[in-house]
Amino acid sequence: MAQPRTVVMVPVDADTVTIGARAVKNRFAEAIGRRGLAAEVSVLEVGSFGPSDAGVIAAVQPDGIVYGGLSPERVDRIVEEHFVKGRPCREWLLAGEHPLPDPRATDSRHTQYAGRIVLDNCGRINPENIDEYIANDGYFAFAKALSEMRPDAVVEQVKKSGLRGRGGAGFPTGIKWGFCAAETGPEKYVICNADEGEPGTFKDRLIMEGDPHKVIEGMALCGYAIGANQGYIYIRGEYKLSIERLRQAITAARAYGLLGKNILDSGFDFDIDIKIGAGAYVCGEETALIESMEGKRGLPRLKPPFPAQQGFRNKPTNVNNVETLANIPAIVYRGADWFRRAGTESMPGTKVYTILGHVRRPGLIEVSGGVTLRDIIDDYAGGMQSGSFKMAQLGGTAGDLLGEEMLDVPLNYDALEKVGHVLGSGAILIMNETIGVCDFLHACMRFFAHESCGNCNPCRNGLRWLSVITERLKSGTGYPGDIEIMEEIATVLKTAAFCPLGQSPAGPLNSALRYFRPEIEKGIDVTSARPKPDHTARALATFAG
Amino acid sequence: MTIELTIDRQPVSVPEDATILDAAKAAGIIIPTLCHMPDIASPGSCRVCLVEVEGARTLQPACVTNVAPGMVVRTNSKQAREARRLSVELLLANHPWDCNACVRNGQCELQDLAQTMGVTDVRFPYAGEEVPLDTSTPALVRDMNKCILCRRCVGVCQDVQGVSTLAPRARGFETVVGAGVGDNLCEAVCVQCGQCSAICPVGAIYEKDAVEDVWAALDNPKKHVVVQTAPAIRAALGECFGLEPGTCVTGKMVTALRRLGFDKVFDTNFTADLTIIEEGHELLTRLKKALVDKQSVALPMFTSCSPGWINYMEFFFPDLIPNLSSCKSPQQMFGALAKTYYAQKAGVDPADIVVVSVMPCTAKKFEAERPEMQGSGYQDVDYVLTTRELGRMIQEAGIDFMALPDGEQDTPMGMSTGAADIFANTGGVMEAALRTVYEVVTGRELPTEKLHVTPIHGLEGVKEAALTFENCVPDWKFLEGVTAKVAVAHGLANAQRVCDKVAKGEADYHFIEVMCCPGGCIGGGGQPRLTTNEVRNARIKAIYAEDEGRPMRKSHTNPAIEEIYRDFLGEPLGETSHRLLHTHYEKKESSLTPADQVADTP
Amino acid sequence: MTVSRIVEKHGNNRENLLQIMHDIQDAATDRCLHRDVLDELSDIMNIPVADLVGTATFYSMFSLTPRGRHIIRLCESPPCYILGSDNILEALRERLDIGIGETTPDGLFTLEHTSCLGACGVAPVMSIDDEVYGNLTTGKVNAIIDQIVENQIAAARNRK
Incomplete structure (x- = not known):
């Protein structure tokens, strides 16, 4: 089979889809076909290159040319100029430095593309083609583990790598695996936490969209290491494209015998299913996630017992974030020492x-x-x-x-x-400087109040009052003493709330006070006084009605 | 194994399954609690029992944190005190302050907590939106404005009763405890047991009050007002006046009722004895049909005294309704006879008779309003008061309960035996029935110690016993050598286990007693708060003591029962009995009251 | 598809409840879980209906009240907020003449808030049904709404 010499790569992810990336990609294929170039130029849908300010992008390799701000109409011109006439179309070249992933780049401005571990394939390979993943050393780590390593050696390797959970809490991954591996009993579960709900965070989505097999391989390795035969990906319902690509990838891996029974003749069975959430930030907390997977309200569970002892279906369960799992194949394939070299002392990788x-x-x-x-x-x-x-x-x-x-x-x-x-x-x-601290804090507190599960009292009620108080401060009508009350609630929440959701609002609040106290104090109306609580409002309203 | 730990610098040694709360108690330290209830799984969510544990990143809830060797706990460090106090302040901030006019004023756990924690100021303005009261059912009122989301009601409804009428809805600050799928309790599958009202720490769920109606009847000179008290009242009423659980106050209760102005003070115990005669004969007749006539007949037979249980059957096991005894509950038998037998005897127009019941139960309010319950030609029972309501009435009337002399019930419907007393306890109806049935069948007294059937005593969820009939009298010769197998369940989650077995044909019982509430009626939804297993055991003990102290302890030896059969009923299961003392039940759909009948609720 | 068919498709097991409710809701023309449907689901799955209501109301993607044909979910998270999601909300309010949680009288749109759509790279963001729209401006919002209305009219015309 003839290999096309040139490749056009269009990053199609949930962001670029919204601005027409699919249409651009289709137009490329159509125009190239129309010009009879299909055998020479292939058009690929790839994961994100990184920047998301350049509109729809297309990279032409090996020419190393990147176009930005594309529309289907512009594609026609580019095909004419670049592929038919053989000269780059200057007009829409991405201005300045281009974001093409190139492991060989030495320019310091592009170091982010050198030494990628998690995103090394994102934007380089077709995420919907398992062969491309395999051609880039994909599933080599899994094959290596199955053929050369005992499960405890895999756990040991992850421990040695110093990898810490990338979901936010930063707990050492190898130690976590060790807890679950130590549990006896045949029924254990690996759960990939893809309920990425933290506003501003969408890295897991781009990993799943750009390189879904890496996540699957990470889960399979975890399953092998801890002795689990079933994995679940719990993914938020909004991530439609991720769900689509993961489903596709699972099917492909099954077809290749990389998931299923007796994988690579090793006697190890492992399969993965997808569970879709329904909109609740708190389900990112691992025990709430498990409750949700069991079809219940996503309330965090009391700990102990920890999921490693009693998790999904009350069986030993290991829950890891998408990015954490995506680090695993490289660690197992290249070794913990290699991984440690890639980072700093306290944060390998x-x-x-x-x-x-x-x-x-x-x-x-x-x-x-x-x-x-x-x-x-x-x-x-x-x-x-x-x-x-x-x-x-x-x-x-x-x-x-x-x-x-x-x-x-x-x-x-x-x-x-x-x-x-x-x-x-x-x-x-x-x-x-256009953003007021109180204004921003209010947006944060409003978010938390909306997402509190409502189970524990300090979180349910405390966040509501934090939202009310920050709103007052934002409009400059805070009562004297509001800042102290806010600090008091934050302090109590940090030690008294049931789960990390309730404990964490102290972070933005206390740090805001640390750097911007004078600005926050301006939100107080010093001439005002806190009214005495008027709990007769209810009675009066009834009377008047 | 015991565990050594330190609480507030005191060394404590406790069993390994103890919580910090237990350990603190053992050390004489009181840690406040709210969402925690003994005997029910704690959600650990109210955060008023937080303590500092050395080495822990956050404060730990004492009610659900297990002790560990060498643990160092500080219950009143600054951090713990401040967290607990703010937790309570936050609850108060979202709770109306109409305390003085609240049904729970003075008996409110939130008030107590605020007082204990030293909360003297609430820095947040109440911002609740008025939610209308839910008064849609005969037994219960829900005031969700006052709910503080401790979820004790949810725990008891889901885990103990297994009916899951109540569940939290929405999330965050919007969370409410919802009933079924709609807005009103009457649209839900609710058995009206009232366990939620007995466990609520504040005034969010309570019994629908009939006190005013009863006062009105007592104030009306044209009315002849008679009162009956259920067996379980006497072992609990004293708690309304500060007496220890397990203090029997039968005599004071009778005097108090008389002073309230009731024309006759009778006793549900009388119809409890009557129930034994009717239900015992019903059982023997069913056994005869099955064993001698080889007819198909619904066995095992279930008792039918507990109206919450009846509601449960109608909702959840309609196919087993034929297995229910057709006997009305003692309350309803009493009502029917008060307006017929007693009316005749006393020469009072039944239209002028008002029958008031005092029950440990909220479901009895529902039962009294059933359309089936008009055997006398009138509504058999007019008003039902719970133990708590009677306590309030006595208080309102200014009666110094503790100073009351003992009184005695009026005849004939106040006369009863020890067998009737034990109707109050789980296992009691069964034991009372066996006392009579065994004697009817064999001509000899039940050969157990003190007439007790101890395997069915106590708080085990499902209990079993077997009894073999030997040397039977000629009429019941067909039972010779037959071993009667009986089961006793209390709390509907336990009842469900038994019903599942029966429905699957896996049970070989002949007779099954079910009481809706845990512990039986002594643990009813209308009893003084709070009912824990410790309290249940104390009340049970008091009831057995009452039974053992009686000259007559078998229902069939009650002379008033002999008299009523002679003068009025004729024979057990006879035509008059059938009309007044028996009933039938039907399958209920998915709500307590059909939606089209709900519209006019206030 | 009937409720029982949907349950059968996923398996009558509580673990599949969210998926089942997603499908039931998607199949309803007014995009919500109806009371009678929940009663039916309760019977089929043997889960108390109060529990089903509790579960459905916990998750922001489910609704128990009827909604419009298209559901607009505007992100109000801090990253979208600092890039002007409030202006977008104003534009939507003005264009549709409804507030958050309301449905247009023609039943075409329901406006909702959402905590985060995970597309923060192109904030401010909203989704309409399954489509995500990023880098929103007032003008863009109006164009998007116009387009949907136009498509709706064209579809109605074709049906005739």
Whole structure:
């Protein structure tokens, strides 16, 4: 079979679909076919390249040319110029540096493409073709484990790698696996937590859309390591394209005997099913996720027992985030030492971030733990889009707010902990001076109040009052003492709430007060006084009615 | 194995399955609780029992945290105190403050908590939106404005009773406890047992109050008002006046009722004895049909005294309705006879007789309003008061309960035996029946110690016993050598287990007693709060003591029963009995009251 | 598809409840879970109806009240908020003359808030049914709504 010499790659993900990427890709195929070039030029749908500010993109390889801001009409011109006449169409070349993933790039501005572990295939291969994944060493780790490694050696390798959970909590993955592996009993489960609900975080979606087999391989490795034969991907209902690509990938893996009974003649059985959520942020908490998988209200469970002892169907269960699992194949295939070399001491490996807010190039990057916020804004995100840097929220809505003085702290677990912050889920929201702190805090508290499961009293009631108080501060009508009450609620929530959802609002609140207290104090109307609680309102309303 | 730990610098040694709450109790430290109930799984969600555990990142709820060796607990550190106090303040912030006019004023756990925690200021304005009261059912009122979402009602409804009428709806601050699929309880599958009302810490669910109606009847000189009290009242009423659970107050109760102005103070015990005669004969007749006449007859037979249980059968096991005894409950037998037999005897126009029941039960309010219950030509029972309501009436009347002399019930419908007393306990109806049935069949007294059938005593969910008939009298010779197998279940989740077995044909019982509420009527939904297993056991003990202290302990030895058969009923299962003392039940669809009859509820 | 067929398709097991409710809701013309349907589901799956209501109302993708043919879900999360989701809400309110949680009188649109659609890279974002629309501006919102209305009219014409 003749191999096409040239490839046109169109990143089709849930973001670009909304601006017409499918139509562009189809138009390429159609125009190239019309010109009789189909044997030479193939058109591929790939995962995200990273930036999401350049409209619909298409990369032509091996020419190394990237077009941006495409529409179907423009495609016709490009096909004429580039493929028929043989000269790049200057008009729509992506301005400045282009985001083409190139492992060989040495330009410092493009280091994000070098040494990718999780996103190495994203934007390079057709996610709907298992052969392309295999051609890039896909399923090699799984085959290696099945043929050469005992399950406990896999757990050991993951422990040694120092990989920590990438969902936000940062618990060491190998240790977690060890808990579940130690449980006896034939029935265990691997769950991939793809309920990515943390606002600002969409890395897991792009991983699943761009390289679904990596997630599947990670799960299969986990199943082998801990002795589970069934995996589930719990994915939020909004991620339609991810669901589609995962389903497709599972089917392909089954057809190749990489899922199912007696995989690669090893005697190991493993299969994966998909469970779809229905809109509840709290289901990202692993025990709430399990409740939801069992068809119930997504209320977090009391711990202990932990999922490793009694999880799904009350059987030992290991729950890992998508990105965490996507790191596993590389760790098993290339070894823990290789993995450790790729990162910093406290954060081996890489971290995938989604950058958004007031920057020039919002999008997805994968970097090591030595990178600072300033690097991210200036180098990776192309600087501020407007205004000047005021603050960043690190790790989604549950994350800390960072002021200017934190711009040069390396983004890894230890360095951040030293300055009293946490890394969180991987969202980096950059804000300029147009955003008021109280205004922003109110948006955060409103979000939490809406997403509280309502089970425990401090979270259910406390978040409501935090939302009410921040709204007052936002409009400059706070009562004297509101800030102290807010601090008190935040402190109590942190120690008294049932689950991480209720505990985490203290993060944005306390850090906002740390950097922006004077601004928040301006939200108080010093001439006002807190009214005495009027609990007769109800009686009066009834009387009047 | 015991575990050594330290609480507030005191060394404590407790069993390994103890919680911090248990351990603190053992050390003489009171940790406040709200959502936690003994005997029911704790959700651990109200966060008013938080304590500091050394080494833990967050505060731990004492009610659900198990002790561990060497654990160091501080129950009143600054952090723990402040967290608990704010938790209560937050609950108060979302709870109306019309305490002075609340049915729970002075008996409210939230008030107590606020007082215990030293909450003297609430810094959040109440912002609740008025939700209308749900008064749609005969027995219960739900005021969701006052609900503080502790979910004790949900726990008891789902786990203990297994009916799951109540469940939380929505989430976050919007969460409410919903009933069924609609807005009103009457549209739901609710058996009216009222366990929710007995466990609610605040005034969010309570019995529908009949006190005013009863006062009105007592105030009306034209009315002849008679009262009956269920067996379980006497072992619990004292708790309304601060007496220890398990104090029997029969004599004071009678005097109090007389002072309230009732014309006759009778006793449901009388018709409990009568139930034994009727139900015992019904059982023997069914056995005869099955064993001698080889007819197909519904066995095992289920008791029918508990109206919550009857509702349950109509909803969940309509196919087993033929297995229910056709006997009305003692309350309804009493009502029917009060307006016929007693009216005749006393020469009072039945239209002027008002029958008031005092019941440990909210479902009895529903039962009294059933259209089937008009055997006398009138509504047999006019008003049902729960134990709690009677307590309030006595209080309102200014009666110093503790100072009352003992009184005695009026005749004839106040006369009863110890067999009737034990109707109050789980296993009691069965034991009372066996006392009579065994003697009828063999001519000899039940040969067990003190006439008790101990395998069916106690709080085990499902209990069994077997009894072989030997040397039977000629009439019942066909039972010679037959071993009667009986089962006793209490709490509907346990009843469900038995019903499932029967429905599948896996049960070889002849007779099954079911009581809707855990512990039987002494644990009824209308009893003084709170009923824990400890309280249940105390009340049960008091009832057995009452039974053992009686000169007559077998229903068929009650002379008033002999008299009523001689003068009025004729024979057991006779025509008059059939008309007044028996009934039948029908399958209920998916709501307590059909939707088209709901419209006019206030 | 009837309720029992949907249950059969996924398997009569509580674990499949969310999927079953998704399908039932999608099959309803007014995009909600009706009371009588929940009663029926309760009988089929032997789950108390109060429990079904509790589960359905926990998740924001289910509704127990009738909704319009198209469901607009506007993201109100902080990342969308700082890039102007409030203006988008205003534009939608003005265009459709309804508030959050309401349905247009013609039954065409229901407007809802959502916590996050996971498309923050192109904030502010909304979804209409299964489609996600990003980088929204006031003008774009109106064009999108116009397009849907136009398609609806064209479809109605074709049916005639």
